[in-house]
Amino acid sequence: MSRPLRLLLVSAALLLGTLGHADTVQVAVAANFSAPMQAIARAFEQQSGDQLSLSFGATGKFYTQIKNGAPFAVLLAADSKTPQRLASEGNALPASEFTYATGKLVLWSASPGLVDAQGAVLESGSYQHLAIANPALAPYGAAAMQVLAQRKLLVAVQSKLVTGENITQAYDFVATGNAELGFVALSQVSLNGQISKGSAWVVPAKLYDPLHQDAILLNAGKDLPAAKALLDFLHSDAAKTIIRSYGYDL
Amino acid sequence: MSADDLQALLLTLKLASLVTLLLLLFGTPLAWWLACGRSRWRTPVAALTALPLVLPPTVLGFYLLLALGPQGALGGIARAVGVLPFTFAGLVFASLIYSLPFVVQPLRTAFEGLGPRPLEAAATLRASPLRAFFTVALPLARPGLITAAVLGFAHTVGEFGVVLMIGGNIPGQTRVLSIQLYDHVEALEYASAQHLAALLLLFSFAVLLVVYRQRAALHHV
Numbered sequence: 457m458s459r460p461l462r463l464l465l466v467s468a469a470l471l472l473g474t475l476g477h478a479d480t481v482q483v484a485v486a487a488n489f490s491a492p493m494q495a496i497a498r499a500f501e502q503q504s505g506d507q508l509s510l511s512f513g514a515t516g517k518f519y520t521q522i523k524n525g526a527p528f529a530v531l532l533a534a535d536s537k538t539p540q541r542l543a544s545e546g547n548a549l550p551a552s553e554f555t556y557a558t559g560k561l562v563l564w565s566a567s568p569g570l571v572d573a574q575g576a577v578l579e580s581g582s583y584q585h586l587a588i589a590n591p592a593l594a595p596y597g598a599a600a601m602q603v604l605a606q607r608k609l610l611v612a613v614q615s616k617l618v619t620g621e622n623i624t625q626a627y628d629f630v631a632t633g634n635a636e637l638g639f640v641a642l643s644q645v646s647l648n649g650q651i652s653k654g655s656a657w658v659v660p661a662k663l664y665d666p667l668h669q670d671a672i673l674l675n676a677g678k679d680l681p682a683a684k685a686l687l688d689f690l691h692s693d694a695a696k697t698i699i700r701s702y703g704y705d706l
Numbered sequence: 707m708s709a710d711d712l713q714a715l716l717l718t719l720k721l722a723s724l725v726t727l728l729l730l731l732f733g734t735p736l737a738w739w740l741a742c743g744r745s746r747w748r749t750p751v752a753a754l755t756a757l758p759l760v761l762p763p764t765v766l767g768f769y770l771l772l773a774l775g776p777q778g779a780l781g782g783i784a785r786a787v788g789v790l791p792f793t794f795a796g797l798v799f800a801s802l803i804y805s806l807p808f809v810v811q812p813l814r815t816a817f818e819g820l821g822p823r824p825l826e827a828a829a830t831l832r833a834s835p836l837r838a839f840f841t842v843a844l845p846l847a848r849p850g851l852i853t854a855a856v857l858g859f860a861h862t863v864g865e866f867g868v869v870l871m872i873g874g875n876i877p878g879q880t881r882v883l884s885i886q887l888y889d890h891v892e893a894l895e896y897a898s899a900q901h902l903a904a905l906l907l908l909f910s911f912a913v914l915l916v917v918y919r920q921r922a923a924l925h926h927v
Binding site for chain 1 (some may be wrong): 730749771772774775776777778781790791792870871872874875876891892893
């Protein structure tokens with residue numbers, strides 16, 4: 457058999473293999489959960505043989521897309537409000553909803569030593585830009601605004617606020633040094649319980665409404681066994697260990 | 707239209723006007739050199755100029771975010787002159803790169819279409835090359851100039867990906883019309899979104915109408 461022909465047959469076989477027994481589940485994942493979800497997906501795919509297709513973004517954006525017919529089977533939101541709303545509007549299965557993680561907000565800088573243990577740097581003049589996720593779309597952005605309101609800083613920092621479309625973009629602004637400070641998710645800057653780069657203030661949970669992040673089975677996943685299997689897997693000890701290692705509570 | 711929408715609209719018009727003006731200023735000599743120069747650098751420079759046509763705007767935005775950051779290749783210069791992400795000046799800089807081919811290509815085509823004869827005629831009348839350029843080449847290339855200006859302006863108005871990457875969504879600074887529209891859609895404010903979308907649609911149609919009229923008029927002469 458000639459080489460090109462063999463290559464063609466092998467790729468055709470591989471392609472058919474993916475179309476065969478294993479299901480592909482399309483999952484919408486809140487941007488803050490990107491890193492843990494990739495680790496969870498690897499473990500899940502290995503165990504079940506099913507494939508996950510992951511999309512990361514702002515929860516509010518996913519809401520709009522799902523309302524307009526996006527084919528996601530499962531939503532891992534950054535809040536509990538959005539899944540509840542989808543359930544009450546008939547786009548998701550209410551009984552399937554549960555909290556898969558509780559997120560933590562951090563004030564973070566890529567420069568070591570800039571952020572102190574009390575977040576007093578917020579009141580200082582030592583920064584020009586404070587990055588947050590869009591409060592209208594991303595729960596972590598809304599939480600950041602609550603913290604600023606608690607510290608009575610809303611007016612003072614107004615001219616310094618730069619808004620990312622989602623929490624990953626807020627992280628990008630800070631990581632590239634274009635914004636000196638930013639409110640991001642602890643999961644983005646910690647590994648195994650340690651802040652892995654720069655300096656950070658883990659914001660006390662009493663300064664903002666708890667970031668309960670809920671998962672829910674969407675209508676498009678109703679008849680997909682693999683979608684249900686993924687939700688079950690998120691309850692497993694293997695998944696919980698991964699979730700905790702990124703700094704989430706359960 | 708809300709006050710926020712109006713602010714975004716005015717900011718967009720300011721950005722597009724300034725960018726078009728600067729691009730005509732710098733793009734015209736560049737297009738002339740590309741059309742008539744003899745340097746062996748002509749082809750690589752032409753390819754470089756056309757690059758923003760092909761590159762996804764997010765790639766451009768991403769590189770600008772890295773390059774203009776404090777550790778970036780252009781970070782030092784950017785800080786010295788104030789061309790930074792999250793500023794209006796930063797958006798102008800990004801838009802200059804982004805809309806460059808839309809101004810340079812029509813100009814280059816127009817200059818190439820003139821052929822050598824009008825300038826040779828000017829030279830026999832002892833016009834200096836500079837004078838010949840301003841009194842002969844530029845007036846003859848007028849349709850190309852108009853197309854370049856209209857396309858540069860329109861393309862800057864439609865800019866989205868680059869602004870999303872480096873803008874930071876600051877009202878009055880970097881929140882342009884396309885970002886405002888995107889925010890409306892994401893926040894489910896469909897009525898407000900439709901106002902802006904309809905406005906942009908009409909504007910785009912009007913722009914194309916101007917360009918095609920120009921072309922049609924040219925063929926009738």
